[in-house]
Amino acid sequence: MGEQSPASPLPPAPAAKVYYDGCPGCAMDRKKETHAGVPYKELLFVATTTFASALPITSLFPFLYFMIKDLHIAPREEDIGFYAGFLGAAYMIGRGVASVFWGVAADRVGRKPVLAFSVFSVIVFNTLFGLSVKYWMAIATRFLLGALNGFLAPVKAYSIEVCPPDQQALGISVVSTAWGMGVIIGPAIGGYLAQPVKQYPHLFHENSVFGRFPYLLPCLCISFLATLVLISCIWLPETLHKHKGLERAVEMVEGTTTQESAEPPKKSLLRNWPLMSSIISYCVFSLHDTAYSEIFSLWTVSDRKYGGLSFASKDVGQVLTVAGASLLVYQIFAYRWIDRVLGPINSTRVSSALSIPIIAAYPFMTHLSGIRLDVPLYIAAMLKSVFAITRTTGTSLLQNNAVPQEQRGAANGIATTAMSLSKAFAPAGAGILFSWAQKRQHASFFPGDQMVFLLLNLTEVIGLVFTFKPFLAVPQQYKQ
Numbered sequence: 001m002g003e004q005s006p007a008s009p010l011p012p013a014p015a016a017k018v019y020y021d022g023c024p025g026c027a028m029d030r031k032k033e034t035h036a037g038v039p040y041k042e043l044l045f046v047a048t049t050t051f052a053s054a055l056p057i058t059s060l061f062p063f064l065y066f067m068i069k070d071l072h073i074a075p076r077e078e079d080i081g082f083y084a085g086f087l088g089a090a091y092m093i094g095r096g097v098a099s100v101f102w103g104v105a106a107d108r109v110g111r112k113p114v115l116a117f118s119v120f121s122v123i124v125f126n127t128l129f130g131l132s133v134k135y136w137m138a139i140a141t142r143f144l145l146g147a148l149n150g151f152l153a154p155v156k157a158y159s160i161e162v163c164p165p166d167q168q169a170l171g172i173s174v175v176s177t178a179w180g181m182g183v184i185i186g187p188a189i190g191g192y193l194a195q196p197v198k199q200y201p202h203l204f205h206e207n208s209v210f211g212r213f214p215y216l217l218p219c220l221c222i223s224f225l226a227t228l229v230l231i232s233c234i235w236l237p238e239t240l241h242k243h244k245g246l247e248r249a250v251e252m253v254e255g256t257t258t259q260e261s262a263e264p265p266k267k268s269l270l271r272n273w274p275l276m277s278s279i280i281s282y283c284v285f286s287l288h289d290t291a292y293s294e295i296f297s298l299w300t301v302s303d304r305k306y307g308g309l310s311f312a313s314k315d316v317g318q319v320l321t322v323a324g325a326s327l328l329v330y331q332i333f334a335y336r337w338i339d340r341v342l343g344p345i346n347s348t349r350v351s352s353a354l355s356i357p358i359i360a361a362y363p364f365m366t367h368l369s370g371i372r373l374d375v376p377l378y379i380a381a382m383l384k385s386v387f388a389i390t391r392t393t394g395t396s397l398l399q400n401n402a403v404p405q406e407q408r409g410a411a412n413g414i415a416t417t418a419m420s421l422s423k424a425f426a427p428a429g430a431g432i433l434f435s436w437a438q439k440r441q442h443a444s445f446f447p448g449d450q451m452v453f454l455l456l457n458l459t460e461v462i463g464l465v466f467t468f469k470p471f472l473a474v475p476q477q478y479k480q
Helices: 024-034 040-059 061-071 077-108 111-130 135-148 152-161 165-193 216-235 273-301 313-333 335-367 371-400 405-438 449-465
Strands: 017-020 249-252
Touching: 017 024, 040 061, 040 111, 040 152, 040 165, 040 216, 061 077, 061 135, 061 165, 077 111, 077 135, 077 152, 077 405, 111 135, 111 152, 111 216, 152 165, 152 371, 152 405, 165 216, 165 313, 165 335, 165 371, 273 313, 273 335, 273 371, 273 405, 273 449, 313 371, 335 371, 335 449, 371 405, 405 449
Parallel strands: none
Antiparallel strands: 017 249
């Protein structure tokens, strides 16, 4: 008789879940297990916080030229753009300097305190910006608004942590969509409410506070909305696990491990290639999207003899408003299905590839007019906005799933710093590129604005290439 083969060892039993009484992260995990589905209340707070925090970023652009002129800092009218550029970049520089700090703080003290303080900073410094009567005060308040408004890193982590795994894509898409709508609606608030004495003389008197501070009204409007959001923070649940000093625990026999289970040592974030590679793609796409936003506005209002569309400011605002509305419809009805079918990596690749022919078609629209121009332009603007949100959401999902929860705030802080620096560079670079291209209307190789959109597409192609190996390292849960 042959020897009996030894019995194969039984697979280890799954570790029991351990929930600590008094730990807000454990309470959130239990809530997600007992209440499956979309956490509407938490995501509503995510949307309103992101929207209120994004409004001040772009609300000054419609009146920036006039504000610099009223501050009497530019010696000549031709120098206004120089000083406006520094004021416009002050917010992004401040955010780039402080984002890592706020991400680390969110991992130490919790998401809720950082989010609440960020909204409070919007109320204070956005109002002070509207009261600025000196150039240095305007620069300082915008810089501090960016440096102390550290919402972006913790809100991305929070939107992941309040959702069950199958709803995480929705959580990140809510952040991206609310951000996109805030960036689009911000200029409308600034444009309609700045200089109210001149725009609405029958409502506002020249000797009123809005006559002395002509740019205060749009800032007050945004600060009022931020105040309502700050009050809602009272009912905001925390999601960070805090187990130190907690002695009582409740064990759950079924399920997988939680944070108290055995975990491998945490990687250094800068050596975490799945994280860093997704951040690189994120920054390339952010650079492209910011440059696109500026170039699109400049191109539509420039004269047709320079390859533009000769639009008025209100026409551009109408296109951007429709594009912003399309983001909301897309996020509610389509994105979750697309993420379920394609996943974050393939959806990023597909949306990036489909953006290329849209951008390539823009310079040829200058030969159209009337309804033949409006239909393709509106469709292209809506699709481009949808594709940009899809890319941003996909890369954000990769970043947040490349690290454990206790490193998620710091990881988003690094991503926000890198993104802010790329966004600070993009407007200046786009403006220089657009000015150079308009001087070569009769060149034989991609004349005029065709060169602008060609270079935009090259940036898109670089971002697309960075979503493939060996440039992109995929987090473990997304590997087939």
